Amino acid sequence: MSEDWTGRVLELEVGDVAHGGHCVARVEGRVVFVRHALPGERVRAEVTDDRGKSFCRADAVEILEGSVDRVEPPCPMSGPGLCGGCDWQHASMPAQRALKARVVAEQLERLAGLSWPVEVESFDEREPGLRWRSRVRFVTGADGRPGLRAHRSHDVVALDDCPITMAGAAEAGLSRTARPGTEFEVTEDSRHTVHVAEIRPGGRPKQLQGGLAVEQAAERTWRVDAHGFWQVHPAAATTFAEVVAQWADAPAGGRVWDLYAGAGLFASVLAGQVGGEGSVVAIESGRRAVRDGQSTLADLPQVQWHCGRVDRVLSTVESAADVVVLDPPRKGAGGAVVETIAAAGPARVVYVACDPAALARDVATFHGHGYRLRDLRAFDAFPMTHHVECIALLEPTDTP
Ligand SMILES: C[S@@+](CC[C@H](N)C(=O)[O-])C[C@H]1O[C@@H](n2cnc3c(N)ncnc32)[C@H](O)[C@@H]1O
Structure with a gap:
């Protein structure tokens, strides 16, 4: 033992x-x-975690030679030992996107054997990277004040503000006091209405404010559970729906799958493409999301909802699809689901991914089943954090 x-x-x-x-x-x-550092820097770093493995973790506590990409963090609570909500506050916005592009490229190279040029696109022309977060869960610390946890820790860092969170949500969530451990799930919707649910330790959620979010996306008004899944950045839902529509290019009268459908954001644009003669099989495990989708898309009877796990429901639906769209949770779709999609023989697969590692693993599986990566776009949907959203287009390997 070292x-x-x-x-x-x-x-x-x-x-x-x-x-x-x-x-x-x-x-x-x-x-x-090393956290709080940038490539090429020389730093003094304090080891924060050493479990005797081949690696350890450290925080840069002193910058001896700084990178040209380094900036003063806009949030005073960002830094070693402070709030763990962000990762790249100390990098300029273009540098953050370049870092994320390298990560996506590296994951594709390492896990799928692909050398792919990656560029990360910004949603925000003004580039501040602040006040975009529409959904957040604050937690109350030992002193009864809410904040966010320190990195890889249960310790709560009390916050007066969270500059990446939309102003109404930050104010509503951080102005409360409660029993230590109490969590406040806060959402600010497209109309800037704020919704707050309280979750006591071991307790059921109690809605304190609002509950039904009204979201404007893909030329439609959505009424959805304020605490269910919805894209966090206000520009994300419409942008992703546009890319999905462009790449899916579903034929009129076609049969399309929308897997991990949420409330049917992508199903709505796919339904427009296939028209009344076609069908969109939308599969989602959350009961409430399915109910919200059914009522928001009531004018689109070609959307056929299935509430259940994708791997289970797919074995019960027809086995052919013209186009498949999937937007799985962080762990990805996994081998069995990828295999079922490939077996359905779609002309195009559009894969929306919040974790580039999971995407790369699934792309590798697609390769083994006769599908290759044809196009990729990556978006800075979570500025200041290390998260990045990718959308990939896959086509059968023999497509010219
Ligand atoms: C990343 S969200 C995508 C939602 C939707 N595409 C959107 O953009 O709003 C993933 C969704 O998959 C659902 N989900 C997670 N695991 C699932 C599974 N095994 N089968 C079906 N749905 C699942 C979650 O409830 C969530 O709504």
């Missing part, structure tokens, strides 16, 4: 970015994942 480095301060040459909001450095034969 010596525990926790608490030790290391002088490091910081190397490339890695998935998860940190950079890689090497010292004495060990890998150190």
Whole structure:
């Protein structure tokens, strides 16, 4: 067992970015994942976590030679030992996108064997990267004040504001006091109505304010559970629906699948493409999301809703599809679902992914089943954090 480095301060040459909001450095034969640093910097970093594995984690506490991409973090609560909600507050917005592009490219290379040029696009022409977060869960600390947890810790950092969160949601969530451990799930919808649910430790959610979010996206008004899934950045839903529509290009009268459909954002645009003679099989496991989708898309009877797990429901639906759209949770679709999609023989698969590692693993599986990556767009849908959203187009390998 090697010596525990926790608490030790290391002088490091910081190397490339890695998935998860940190950079890689090497010292004495060990890998150190450094937060609050940027590639090319020389820093003093304090080891925060050493479990005796081949790697340890550290926070850059002093910048000896800074990167040209370094900026003053817009949030005063961002930094070593402080709020763990953001990862890249200390990087300029273009640099954040470049870091995320490298991560996506690296995951595709490592997990799918693909060398793919990646560019991460911004939603926000003004580039502040602030006040975009429409959904957030604050937690109450030992002193009864709400905030967010420190990185990889249960400790709560009390906050007066969260500058990436929309103003109404930040105000509503952070102005409360409650029993330690109480969580406040806050949503600010398209109309800037704020919804708050309280979740006591071990308790059921109690709606304190609102509950039914009204969202404007893809040329439609959606009435959805304020605490169910919806894209967090206000520009994301419409942008993603446009890309999905463009790449899906579903034929009139066609048969299309929308897997992990949520309230049917993509089903709505696909239904317009296939028309009344076609069908969109929308599969979603959340009962409430299905109900919200059924009522919002009541004018589109070609959308056939199935409430259940994709892997189970797919075995009961017809086995052929002209186009498949999927937007799975972070862990991805997995081998069995990818295999079923490929077996349905779609001309195009549009894959919306919130984790590039899961996307790369599933793309590798698609490759093994006769589908290749044809196009990829990546979006900075979560500025200041390490998260990035990708949309991939896959086609049968023999497509010209
Ligand atoms: C990333 S969200 C996508 C929602 C939708 N496409 C949208 O853009 O609003 C993933 C959705 O998949 C659902 N889900 C998670 N696991 C599932 C499974 N195994 N089968 C069906 N739905 C699932 C979640 O409830 C969630 O609504």
